[in-house]
Amino acid sequence: MSYRNILLVLSLLMISQWGYSQLKVSPDGHVGIGINNPKTRLHVYGEALIDSHTLPWQSAFQTRVYNKNTSAYSLWNGYSESEVFFVNGEGWSWSGQGAYIATDSSLLQNRSKIHSPLESVMKLNGIRFIYSDGKGHNSSNNYRLGLVAQELEQVVPEAVKIMPDSLMSVSYSDLVPLLVEAMKEQQNQISELQMALNEQEVEINKIKSRRWFKKKTQ
Numbered sequence: 001m002s003y004r005n006i007l008l009v010l011s012l013l014m015i016s017q018w019g020y021s022q023l024k025v026s027p028d029g030h031v032g033i034g035i036n037n038p039k040t041r042l043h044v045y046g047e048a049l050i051d052s053h054t055l056p057w058q059s060a061f062q063t064r065v066y067n068k069n070t071s072a073y074s075l076w077n078g079y080s081e082s083e084v085f086f087v088n089g090e091g092w093s094w095s096g097q098g099a100y101i102a103t104d105s106s107l108l109q110n111r112s113k114i115h116s117p118l119e120s121v122m123k124l125n126g127i128r129f130i131y132s133d134g135k136g137h138n139s140s141n142n143y144r145l146g147l148v149a150q151e152l153e154q155v156v157p158e159a160v161k162i163m164p165d166s167l168m169s170v171s172y173s174d175l176v177p178l179l180v181e182a183m184k185e186q187q188n189q190i191s192e193l194q195m196a197l198n199e200q201e202v203e204i205n206k207i208k209s210r211r212w213f214k215k216k217t218q
Helices: 003-017 117-122 149-155 172-217
Strands: 023-025 031-033 042-044 071-077 082-088 093-095 127-129 144-146 160-162 168-170
Touching (some): 117 172, 149 160, 149 168
Parallel strands (some): 031 042
Antiparallel strands (some): 023 031, 071 082, 127 144, 160 168
């Protein structure tokens, strides 16, 4: 080991043992940055930045877990002292108060109407299913409701995306505008039918009135 490396190691050991240091290595192997008593393998007190220049679909930061119930990502709010977001090893994500998708008008271009929304909705097949663990077994006994991505792609390809592992996924939030427009189209049809019925009722009443008047004057 070179003299420079020896000095570096000694410096790290000294920093890890004395005072409130920038870098702390505890006897149990925990590393703290900006904190003197790290609680985990790596404990950062303050801001952190990952300045990644990875290629498409590569990971800027990767977490590997080997238990489906492990929290692969967790966001704890110190103000409310509660967990507000997490993603577990099975792929579930949970957000305490929902999620928003940016659709500000300044971000949107090439806007156009959704054509034949009701016809598209009528082609969709909602199903009830249980997720597989990828090995031919049920990942749980909890039934879910959803759509088959391959079937949805034939009707609403905008709501389907092929992921890096070649599996297809569905953006259910993209289906909300389709359902809104389908409901509006259906309501217009109902309104037109109601108007036609009202007109028929008026004509029927006129006919009844003429018959009553004719019968009365006879």
